[in-house]
Amino acid sequence: MESVQLYFDLIKAGLKRFAEYRSSFIAGFFGLIMINGSSILLIWVMLKNFHTLNEWTFWQIVFNYCLFLSCLGFHNTFFRHISDLENHIVNGTFDRFLLRPVSPLLQLASEKISITDLCDFTTGMIGALFAAKMLHIQITVGFMFGFIVSIINGVYVFTAILFSVSCISFWTMKSKSILYSTNEIQESVQHYPISIFNKAFKFIVTVLLPYGLVNYYPSLILLNKVNVHWVYVIMIALVDIIYGAMGAFLWRRGLKRYNGSGS
Numbered sequence: 001m002e003s004v005q006l007y008f009d010l011i012k013a014g015l016k017r018f019a020e021y022r023s024s025f026i027a028g029f030f031g032l033i034m035i036n037g038s039s040i041l042l043i044w045v046m047l048k049n050f051h052t053l054n055e056w057t058f059w060q061i062v063f064n065y066c067l068f069l070s071c072l073g074f075h076n077t078f079f080r081h082i083s084d085l086e087n088h089i090v091n092g093t094f095d096r097f098l099l100r101p102v103s104p105l106l107q108l109a110s111e112k113i114s115i116t117d118l119c120d121f122t123t124g125m126i127g128a129l130f131a132a133k134m135l136h137i138q139i140t141v142g143f144m145f146g147f148i149v150s151i152i153n154g155v156y157v158f159t160a161i162l163f164s165v166s167c168i169s170f171w172t173m174k175s176k177s178i179l180y181s182t183n184e185i186q187e188s189v190q191h192y193p194i195s196i197f198n199k200a201f202k203f204i205v206t207v208l209l210p211y212g213l214v215n216y217y218p219s220l221i222l223l224n225k226v227n228v229h230w231v232y233v234i235m236i237a238l239v240d241i242i243y244g245a246m247g248a249f250l251w252r253r254g255l256k257r258y259n260g261s262g263s
Helices: 002-050 058-078 080-091 095-099 104-109 115-134 141-166 176-180 183-191 199-208 216-222 229-261
Strands: none
Touching: 002 058, 002 115, 058 080, 058 115, 058 141, 058 183, 058 216, 080 104, 080 141, 080 176, 095 104, 115 141, 141 176, 141 216, 141 229, 183 199, 199 229, 216 229
16 A cells, blocks of 8 residues: 555656646647547548448547547556666666665656656547547446546556566567567557458457557447447456566566576
8 A cells, every 4th residue: 555655656746847847738739639630530531432441430430549549648648668667777777776665666667757648648538538429329427437447448458568568678678679569550450440450460459469458349349339248348358467467477587587687
């Protein structure tokens, strides 16, 4: 419980540091609206003649896109800097995490906050709810509960993947190159329903790099595009547990290796 309180204290300290950059936040907010608006406009142009994309309408794709965006924005705000683990190990600054009487993971997780990325989170939330309204979906308590759980799950998936890959740095001293190589995969999952891709790609984004669990499968449930919801809920939960366990395993083994090598 003390660790949780300490984490929030560190987050508050980070928020105070960024309080003076309100103008930058506002400028970034409108800039990101233009960028994401352009992406949605391209989707509209593509569907102008075809009307649907593998049985996904324009507003359903917008919902899928914005759900991904909101999860990504929240993740980037609080957890994107976990990828800096590579730099800490290479530069030797990871030692300071080990010398302090606080969990090294807690220190790493609370080291930075990217306030401007809250723009993506806010834009995604508003866009998804507006798309739901355009699809004549009733914004009930049940829907909002599922929507919020989906965002929490999406943030968890992003963080679990980032954390697991970053832990590889304990052995290779390199991990960011792997993360950069997933950018195109992330963009494909964000912009289009993965049902339009082949089976190999769907397997990759469902199991190996489960970005499809961020938006596609939750969208199937929230937009009532599937009849048996619980099958997808169980699948999402299982992959979440496996990835979380893998990240925890790599972190513990990595710490032992780092301490044992005297790096």
